[in-house]
Amino acid sequence: MIRHWHLGDDRQSLVLASFDNRLPETVYWGPALPEGESLETLSAVSRMDVTGGMVDENAAVSLCPEASQTFPGQAGLTARSRDGSPLAPAFRYESEAASEHGLTLVFADTALDLTLVFDLALTPDTSLLKLQTRLESADVIQVDWLAAPVLPVPAHTNEMIEFSGRWCAEFLTNRLPFAPGARVRDNRTGRTDHAHFPGLIVCNKATTNTAGEAFAFHYGWSGGHRMVAEELADGRRHIQFGHASASQAAGRHFVTAPLYATYAPGGFNGTAVRFQRHLRDHIVTGARTPRPVHYNCWEAVYFDHKLDELKAIASRAAELGAERFVLDDGWFGRRDDDTSSLGDWIIDARKYPDGLTPLISHVNALGLEFGIWFEPEMINEDSDLYRAHPDWVLGPTDQIRGRQQLVLDMAREDVRAYLYDQIAEVLKNNDIGYIKWDHNRVLPVVEAAQTDGVYQFLDRLRTDFPHVEIESCSSGGGRIDFGILERTQRVWLSDSNDALERQRIQHDAALFLPASVTGSHVGPRHCHTSGRTLDMRLRAWTAAQRHMGFEMDPRELTDDEAATLRKVTGWWKDNRNWMMHTDILRLDSPDPAIIAEQQLAGDGGRFVVFAALTRPSDQILPHPIRLTGLDPASIYRLTLANRDEAPRLSRGMPLLKTQDLQASGQYLMSHGVTLPWRFPETVFVLEGRRI
Ligand code: DGJ
Secondary structure (H helix, E strand, O other), rough: EEEEEEEOOOEEEEEEEEEEEOOOOEEEEEEEEOOOOHHHHHHOOOOOOOOOOOOOOOOOOOOOHHHHHHHOOOOOEEEOOOOOOEEOOOOOEEEEEEOOOEEEEEEEEEEEEEEEEEEEEEOOOOOOEEEEEEEEEEEEEOOOOOOOEEEEEEOOOOEEEEEEEEEEEEEEEEEEEEEEEEEEEEEEOOOOOOOOOOOOEEEOOOOOOOOOOEEEEOOOOOEEEEEEEEEOOOOOOEEEEEEEEOOOEEEEEEOOEEEEEEOOOOOOHHHHHHHHHHHHHHHHHOOOOOOOEEEEOHHHHOOOOOHHHHHHHHHHHHHHHEEEEOOOOOOOOOOOOOOOOOOOOOEEEOOOOOOOHHHHHHHHOOOOOOEEEEOEEEOOOOOOHHHHHEEEEOOOOOOOOOOOEEEEEOOHHHHHHHHHHHHHHHHHHHHEEEEEOOOOOOOOOOHHHHHHHHHHOOOOHEEEEOOOOEOOOOOOOOOOOOHHHOOOOOOEOOOOOOHHHHHHHHHHHHHOOOHHHEEEEEEEOOOOOOOOEEEEEHHHHOOOEEEEOOOOOOOOOOHHHHHHHHHHHHHHHHHHHOOOOEEEEEOOOOOOOEEEEEEEEEOOOOOOOOOEEEEOOOOOOOOEOOOOOOOOOOOEEEEEHHHHHHOOOOOOOHHHHOOOOEEEEHHHHHEEEOOOOOOEHHHHHEEEEOO
């Protein structure tokens, strides 16, 4: 007997089938199937042949491949009974429920008293699948691995792009061929981490930013994930995502985080746009519009807080265009460096004898909102909190410290209650509209309960202080995922304020992140994390590509730099209302020295291209950059917004240096736009409108 289900829209179809009541398997995932396609036939035709040297039936790549079915690869569930003996369930169909865009499929192993539930949904406007697996057990069991619904990827996809990175170099992409065997990423850091963004894109060798097929996945969880991308010996391939292995305590109820997935043609932009839109329109809630220009004081003063200096900095930042002032680390306990005070969220009376009010009033009088830094999950041994509650620390006492700090056990009710009281006190007594929420070390043990505790705590604070926006920071981009972004409105993408580094990081992060959540700041002239000296034009335009902010001592700026920053900030303010809702489309540049993107308005009527030349080009003449996503038959007018930045060494007269260009979408996408010659470490900004 075959049961089948279809989840889809006009862009993609996912067809599942269950044979003889066994777990459902994907018999089709790809472009939308036409109406009238017989799912029965697709299911029947998915049965594969058997030959010599094989078992008599091919074990299914089901939504949870089962060891009990002689599955020849990584199973979707690894569990043990209370006495430690392995469980090998064989699930059979129980029931199902369908909603307009979702499906719940229930399977059970009655002998072991286990129920496996798959929750599958498709969000119609973004065409993103949201997939979760639940396991219920009558007895207490230990689950070492539970995969979110497992999806196969077809044989014609032969490459994958996965993510690594480090502090100041987040979202590094690795493009690897599939080969027999499993590529397993088991993130043991207990946080999302710089080195393990939980995403994967499966594609062809030929897939580019703008052309080809892609299947993209993201696991929305902040506690460390495990990914399996496996090619079985027989050639079938499948993708699994779940919590980091053995990170869940023994129990009766287990649930994965949502796995978001989508198939799209149109290259990496096809899947990227769906993730960007879904994050912006369905995951993030409560973000202020328009997005205010930030000023963050970290790289200006570090721990050296002096009220008068901070006031002067705020005044100067306001005059440059800032609209939100964020007081970073150093305002609480006796925090003069990073060795003490985490856990003591009491305003430091040495630095702020009259509390924060004098600074906040000053900032507010300038018309800026006030934001403040916390690192709630952490504790220093040199703190009153540690002296009172050394037992609140997560992990063994002899663990290696990280930035001289330990982690609080957020699974404990009393820890959360203490933190709530301390933080709520600061929020209640001060006019605070924003928290920068930091998390500066990996965890000593990997426990899902820690992340569940953090989520609970964040949810409570958000309910009680709904007007407070939160930024997720973890030494820069160490905690960026849809789980944390359900509770926050911005990410601090990286501690690198080096605009050249930032160009690369922003570009790769756009495979999943929209501009509206991605913080980007104009850093100091001499970059503190790379030692490079960078021009203000590069720094300012790079920040203007995302949610803009400043993070230098604004008093260091020359008049020229200040004028440039004011101009670019003004430009950003004039454009943010539409730019914060664009699709970021990565462009394929024939010159590898160029990082280019096109931010296209939802209605396609307007766009802006940012083309950064990150180093000298190998060839002397600039090559055309082909645009994307335009209507071939429409005419567009293009203006080089910063044509005044073309250097004197550009001696010719290419049209864009003096005039606007009017051309069809066809020309712009097929031939492309040639920009004037320029120096490296510059960004050209090309504004376009359909006329
Ligand atoms: C790490 C963050 O990424 C920085 O921006 C800053 O907030 C420091 N922590 C403060 O300790």
